[in-house]
Amino acid sequence: MSYQFSDRVQSLKPSAIREIFKYAADPDVVSLSAGNPAPEAFPVKEIAEISNEILKNRPVDALQYSVTEGYPPLREYLTGYMKKEHNIGRSFDSILITSGASQAMDLFTKSILNEGDTVICEAPSFIGSLNTFRSFKAHLCGVPMEPDGMNMDALEKALNEEKNVKFIYTIPNFQNPTGVTMSAEKRRRMYRLAKEHGVLILEDNPYGDLRFEGNHIEAVKSLDEDGIVVYAGTFSKVIAPGIRVGYCIAPKEIIQKMVVCKQGEDVHTTIWSQMVCYEMMAHHDFDAHLRRLKEIYRKKAKVASDALDRFLAPKITYLPIQGGLFFWCTLPDGVNMMDYCKKAVQKKVCVVPGNAFLTDETQPCSSFRINYTTPTDEKLVKGIKILGSIL
Amino acid sequence: MSYQFSDRVQSLKPSAIREIFKYAADPDVVSLSAGNPAPEAFPVKEIAEISNEILKNRPVDALQYSVTEGYPPLREYLTGYMKKEHNIGRSFDSILITSGASQAMDLFTKSILNEGDTVICEAPSFIGSLNTFRSFKAHLCGVPMEPDGMNMDALEKALNEEKNVKFIYTIPNFQNPTGVTMSAEKRRRMYRLAKEHGVLILEDNPYGDLRFEGNHIEAVKSLDEDGIVVYAGTFSKVIAPGIRVGYCIAPKEIIQKMVVCKQGEDVHTTIWSQMVCYEMMAHHDFDAHLRRLKEIYRKKAKVASDALDRFLAPKITYLPIQGGLFFWCTLPDGVNMMDYCKKAVQKKVCVVPGNAFLTDETQPCSSFRINYTTPTDEKLVKGIKILGSIL
Numbered sequence: 074m075s076y077q078f079s080d081r082v083q084s085l086k087p088s089a090i091r092e093i094f095k096y097a098a099d100p101d102v103v104s105l106s107a108g109n110p111a112p113e114a115f116p117v118k119e120i121a122e123i124s125n126e127i128l129k130n131r132p133v134d135a136l137q138y139s140v141t142e143g144y145p146p147l148r149e150y151l152t153g154y155m156k157k158e159h160n161i162g163r164s165f166d167s168i169l170i171t172s173g174a175s176q177a178m179d180l181f182t183k184s185i186l187n188e189g190d191t192v193i194c195e196a197p198s199f200i201g202s203l204n205t206f207r208s209f210k211a212h213l214c215g216v217p218m219e220p221d222g223m224n225m226d227a228l229e230k231a232l233n234e235e236k237n238v239k240f241i242y243t244i245p246n247f248q249n250p251t252g253v254t255m256s257a258e259k260r261r262r263m264y265r266l267a268k269e270h271g272v273l274i275l276e277d278n279p280y281g282d283l284r285f286e287g288n289h290i291e292a293v294k295s296l297d298e299d300g301i302v303v304y305a306g307t308f309s310k311v312i313a314p315g316i317r318v319g320y321c322i323a324p325k326e327i328i329q330k331m332v333v334c335k336q337g338e339d340v341h342t343t344i345w346s347q348m349v350c351y352e353m354m355a356h357h358d359f360d361a362h363l364r365r366l367k368e369i370y371r372k373k374a375k376v377a378s379d380a381l382d383r384f385l386a387p388k389i390t391y392l393p394i395q396g397g398l399f400f401w402c403t404l405p406d407g408v409n410m411m412d413y414c415k416k417a418v419q420k421k422v423c424v425v426p427g428n429a430f431l432t433d434e435t436q437p438c439s440s441f442r443i444n445y446t447t448p449t450d451e452k453l454v455k456g457i458k459i460l461g462s463i464l
Numbered sequence: 465m466s467y468q469f470s471d472r473v474q475s476l477k478p479s480a481i482r483e484i485f486k487y488a489a490d491p492d493v494v495s496l497s498a499g500n501p502a503p504e505a506f507p508v509k510e511i512a513e514i515s516n517e518i519l520k521n522r523p524v525d526a527l528q529y530s531v532t533e534g535y536p537p538l539r540e541y542l543t544g545y546m547k548k549e550h551n552i553g554r555s556f557d558s559i560l561i562t563s564g565a566s567q568a569m570d571l572f573t574k575s576i577l578n579e580g581d582t583v584i585c586e587a588p589s590f591i592g593s594l595n596t597f598r599s600f601k602a603h604l605c606g607v608p609m610e611p612d613g614m615n616m617d618a619l620e621k622a623l624n625e626e627k628n629v630k631f632i633y634t635i636p637n638f639q640n641p642t643g644v645t646m647s648a649e650k651r652r653r654m655y656r657l658a659k660e661h662g663v664l665i666l667e668d669n670p671y672g673d674l675r676f677e678g679n680h681i682e683a684v685k686s687l688d689e690d691g692i693v694v695y696a697g698t699f700s701k702v703i704a705p706g707i708r709v710g711y712c713i714a715p716k717e718i719i720q721k722m723v724v725c726k727q728g729e730d731v732h733t734t735i736w737s738q739m740v741c742y743e744m745m746a747h748h749d750f751d752a753h754l755r756r757l758k759e760i761y762r763k764k765a766k767v768a769s770d771a772l773d774r775f776l777a778p779k780i781t782y783l784p785i786q787g788g789l790f791f792w793c794t795l796p797d798g799v800n801m802m803d804y805c806k807k808a809v810q811k812k813v814c815v816v817p818g819n820a821f822l823t824d825e826t827q828p829c830s831s832f833r834i835n836y837t838t839p840t841d842e843k844l845v846k847g848i849k850i851l852g853s854i855l
Contacts, residue, residue: 074662074691074715079600082575082721112524120527121519128512133503136511136704172563172708172730179729183599184473205728208574209470271465300465313527315735317563324465330473337596338570339563343734344706 081188081210099421103448103456106423108249108398111373111446114366115313116353123352127345135345141336142328143170143320144347150355151320160295161304167328169335172342174279174307174319176335178205178242181275181303181321184330186211191235193272194242195223197430197438199249202242202277213432214238218248220392222255225262232270240273240303245293247280247397250430250442254395257290264296274302282311282363284396285371300324308350310398311363316346370396370446373453377445380454384461391443400443401427408464410439416463422456472579472601490812494839494847497814499640499789502764502837505757506704507744514743518736526736532727534561534711535738541746542711551686552695558719560726563733565670565698565710567726569596569633572666572694572712575721577602582626584663585633586614588821588829590640593633593668604823605629609639611783613646616653623661631664631694636684638671638788641821641833645786648681655687665693673702673754675787676762691715699741701789702754707737761787761837764844768836771845775852782834791834792818799855801830807854813847 127135142148148168155161155168162168171177178201186192188210194203196215206213214235216223222245232238241263245255255263267274276293294304307319321331335341353359377400381391391402402424404410414426427440443460445453518526533539539559546552546559553559562568569592577583579601585594587606597604605626607614613636623629632654636646646654658665667684685695698710712722726732744750768791772782782793793815795801805817818831834851836844 076576076664076715076717078721079574079576079578082724085721085724107529109529112528115524115527117519117523117527121516121523124515124519125512128508128515132508132512133506136506136508136706137503138498138500138700138705172734175728176730183470185467185470187470201728201731204724208725208728273467309529314529314731315527317730317732317734324467326467330469330476333473333476333595334599337566337592337599338729339567339708340592340705341708343563343708343737345736346734 081208084210085204085208102421102423103452103459104423105443105445105448105453105456106425107444107447109444109447110310110314110398111369114369116362119353119357119362120313120349123349124345127348127352135348139341139344141332141341143168143342144344144351146355147347147351150351154354155306155322159292161292162322163298163300165300165324166322167325169321169328169331170342170347171319171321171335172339173309173314173317174277174305175201175205176338177303177305177319177321178202178275178277180331180334180338181323181327182206182209182211183334184327185273186239189237191238192240192242193228193231193235193238194432195244195248196432197250197427198242199244199277200429203430203432206242215432218251218253220253222253222259223263225259225266228263229266232266232272238270238272240275241267242275242277243293244277244279246278246290247283247394247399249280249397250399250425250427251401252392252394252397252399253401254290260290260293261296264293264302267301268299272301275305276302277305279307279310280397283367283370283398285367285374287395294322303327311366312350312353316343316349318342318346318350373445373450376450377443377453377457380457384458388464389461398444398446400445401440402443403440405464406439408439410441413463414441417460420459420463422459424460472599475601476595476599493812493814494843494850495814496834496836496839496844496847497816498835498838500835500838501701501705501789502760505760507753510744510748510753511704511740514740515736518739518743526739530732530735532723532732534559534733535735535742537746538738538742541742545745546697546713550683552683553713554689554691556691556715557713558716560712560719560722561733561738562710562712562726563730564700564705564708565668565696566592566596567729568696568710568712569593569666569668571722571725571729572714572718573597573600573602574725575718576664577630580628582629583631583633584619584622584626584629585823586635586639587823588641588818589633590635590668591820594821594823597633606823609642609644611644613644613650614654616650616657619654620657623657623663629661629663631666632658633666633668634684635668635670637669637681638674638785638790640671640788641790641816641818642792643783643785643788643790645681651681651684652687655684655693658692659690663692666696667693668696670698670701671788674758674761674789676758676765678786685713694718702757703741703744707734707740709733709737709741764836764841767841768834768844768848771848775849779855780852789835789837791836792831793834794831796855797830799830801832804854805832808851811850811854813850815851
C-alpha cells in the first residue's frame with residue numbers, strides 16, 4: 074500500500090546532514106556532533122538513593138496515573154525557586170511540567186500557531202525547535218546572530234514587515250549552536266519590541282545554569298510584567314536528559330491550552346522522573362550540585378578552547394563561550410564547509426555542518442558546531458587536532 | 465494581553481463533565497470515574513529490584529539522551545514477543561516506543577491527517593483519543609456499538625458515504641467505555657472493508673492482556689498482510705501507567721514519519737521506564753505476573769458485578785465484561801442521565817456521564833461508565849449501593 078501522509082509531515086524533509094550522523098555510532102569515530110551533557114556531571118548517587126526511597130516507601134505514587142499539569146510538589150517548589158532565584162513568574166503565570174523542554178515548544182506551538190503564521194527565530198538556531206515549528210507549517214523568519222545576540226535592527230524590521238508574526242523564539246544563554254549570550258540591553262529591547270508589536274516571546278533556556286564564567290544576565294521572563302513571555306526550562310542539563318523532565322512558566326490562559334494538548338500527547342510526564350527532580354531540589358544540596366557541575370564544564374571547556382587555539386587558530390576562528398555545550402567554528406573564506414565536514418568524517422571526526430541550523434538549509438554557511446561535553450578529554454583533543462589537520 | 469490561540473485548540477472545548485470530576489479529589493467521595501488500573505497489581509518489588517540494579521551498574525545508560533525509536537533491547541524483545549504470542553508484525557512493519565499509547569494516537573494522527581479528514585470511530589469511544597483527533601481538526605464519524613462490536617453495516621455505509629476517510633479507530637478488547645469486545649467475525653469483516661476502501665485501521669489495545677474470562681480473540685493486526693493496520697499497545701495496564709511506556713507496531717514508512725514527529729515532541733521516552741519494561745519482560749517471569757494480575761481483576765470484577773446485580777438491577781442494566789476496567793450501565797427510559805450523575809455526585813459518588821464519550825456530546829445518552837479497579841472492594845460496593853438508591 075502507498076501511504077498518503079499529512080501535508081505537515083510531507084514538508085518535513087530528512088536533513089542533508091543525516092548521512093554524517095550515521096558515522097557517529099562507529100566507536101572509532103570521535104563524535105563532536107552530539108548535544109549531550111557531560112555524563113560525569115550526572116548526580117548518579119543521589120538519583121539512586123532517591124529512587125530507592127521512593128520505590129520502597131511510596132511506590133504507588135510513582136506508578137499510578139497522575140495529573141497532566143505535573144507532580145504537585147515539584148510544581149510548587151519550582152514556582153517558588155524560579156521566583157526567588159530568577160524573579161521569574163507573576164500572579165498571572167502558571168507552571169506546567171513537560172517531558173523535556175522540547176515538549177514545551179511543541180505544546181506552545183500547537184496552541185498558538187496556525188498554518189502559515191510566522192515565527193521569528195535566531196539564525197542559526199536549534200534544529201529541533203525549527204523542525205517543531207515546521208511540523209505545524211510555520212513560516213520561519215531568521216534574524217542574524219551577533220556576538221551579543223540577535224541583530225535588533227533586523228528584528229525590528231522583521232516585526233514591521235512580516236505578516237502574522239505569532240512569536241519570537243530565542244535561546245538567550247549560550248545559544249545552540251553559536252554559544253552566544255544575548256546582552257541585557259538586547260533582552261530589554263527585544264521585550265519592548267515584542268510588546269509594541271503585540272507578539273509573544275518563547276524563551277528557551279536549557280543552558281542558563283551552565284555558566285562557568287562571567288556574570289549572570291537576567292532572563293527575559295524576569296522582565297515580563299505584561300504576560301508576553303513563555304519560558305521553557307529543563308532538568309536535562311542540570312540533572313540528566315534521559316529522565317525527560319522540563320517545565321514551562323507562562324500566563325495561565327496559555328498553560329491551560331497547553332495542558333489540553335499534553336493530555337492528548339502523553340497524559341503526563343513520567344512520575345518517577347518528576348519525583349527525582351523534586352527530591353533533588355528540595356531535599357539535597359542542589360546548589361552544591363550546580364557548583365560541582367559548573368566546575369566540570371569549566372575545566373572541560375578549557376581543554377577544548379586550548380586545543381582550538383593550538384590546532385585550529387588562526388585559520389579557523391571560534392566564538393568564545395562562558396557556558397553551555399557548544400563552540401561555533403568558522404572556516405576561512407574559500408573553504409567549502411560541507412566538503413570540510415565530509416573530510417572530517419573520513420578522518421573519523423564528526424561535527425555538525427552549520428547550515429543544518431538555518432531556517433533555509435540551502436543558504437551558504439561557512440561554520441560548523443562542536444560539542445565538547447560528551448567525549449573524554451583525550452578524545453576531544455584528538456578530534457580537534459584532526460580537524461586542524463584537514464585544512 | 466488577550467491571546468489568540470490556534471484554530472485547532474479553539475475547537476477543543478472544555479468538557480461538560482469537568483465539573484463532575486472536580487469532586488473526585490474529595491477523599492469522602494467514592495470515585496468510580498477514573499480509568500486507573502488496580503494499584504495492587506503493580507509489580508512493585510520487581511520494579512524496585514530492577515531500578516536498583518540499573519542505577520547501580522549502568523546509570524549513564526538510563527540517564528543520557530537516547531534514540532527516538534526507543535531503547536533497542538526493548539524494541540527487539542517486544543518485536544519477537546508480539547510475533548510469537550500474537551502473530552503481530554510482518555517484514556514490512558517496524559516498532560516505535562512511545563510515551564504511553566496516547567502518544568501513538570497523537571503521532572499517527574499528526575502524520576496522516578489533514579484538517580477536515582474523516583476518522584471513523586466507535587460510538588461511544590475513548591474520550592482521550594477523540595480529543596486527540598479533534599486537536600488535528602478531524603471530522604469524527606461515529607459507528608454505533610453493539611454487544612459484539614461496531615455495527616458492520618453502519619461501518620460499511622460510513623465508508624461508502626463519508627469523504628476523505630483516513631482511518632478507522634477501534635478498541636477491540638474490553639472497549640473504553642462500553643467494555644465490549646469485538647467478535648472475530650467482525651474483526652475480519654472490518655479488515656476486509658478497510659482494505660477494499662483503501663483506509664487504514666488504528667487498533668488501540670490497552671486492555672487485551674486483562675482478559676479474566678472467555679477465549680482470546682486474535683488481534684486485527686494479526687490479520688494484516690497488507691500493511692493497513694497500525695497497532696498501539698501499552699505497559700500502562702500490565703506494569704504501571706506512571707512510567708509512561710507504550711508502543712506502536714506499524715508499516716515502516718508510517719513509523720518513520722511518527723519518529724520525526726516524536727523527535728519534536730519529547731525526543732525519546734524516559735529510558736529508566738523503558739529499561740524497567742525490558743527487564744520485566746526479558747528477565748522476570750512476565751507470564752506469571754500476567755496470571756496474577758488477571759486473578760486480581762477477575763475477583764474485583766466479581767465484587768462489582770455482584771453489587772450491580774444486587775443494587776442496580778433490574779432497573780439499571782449493564783453489559784457483562786470478560787476483562788478490562790469498565791462497566792457500562794444504562795438507565796431506564798425516562799430518567800435524565802445527566803441529572804442522575806449530578807445526584808450521584810451530591811451523594812458523593814462519581815461516575816462518568818456517557819455522552820462524554822460521544823463524537824457529539826450534545827446527543828442524547830442514557831448510559832454512564834463505572835470503573836471498578838481503582839477503589840477498594842469496600843468503597844466499590846458502597847458506591848454502587850448509593851447509585852442504586854438514587855432511582
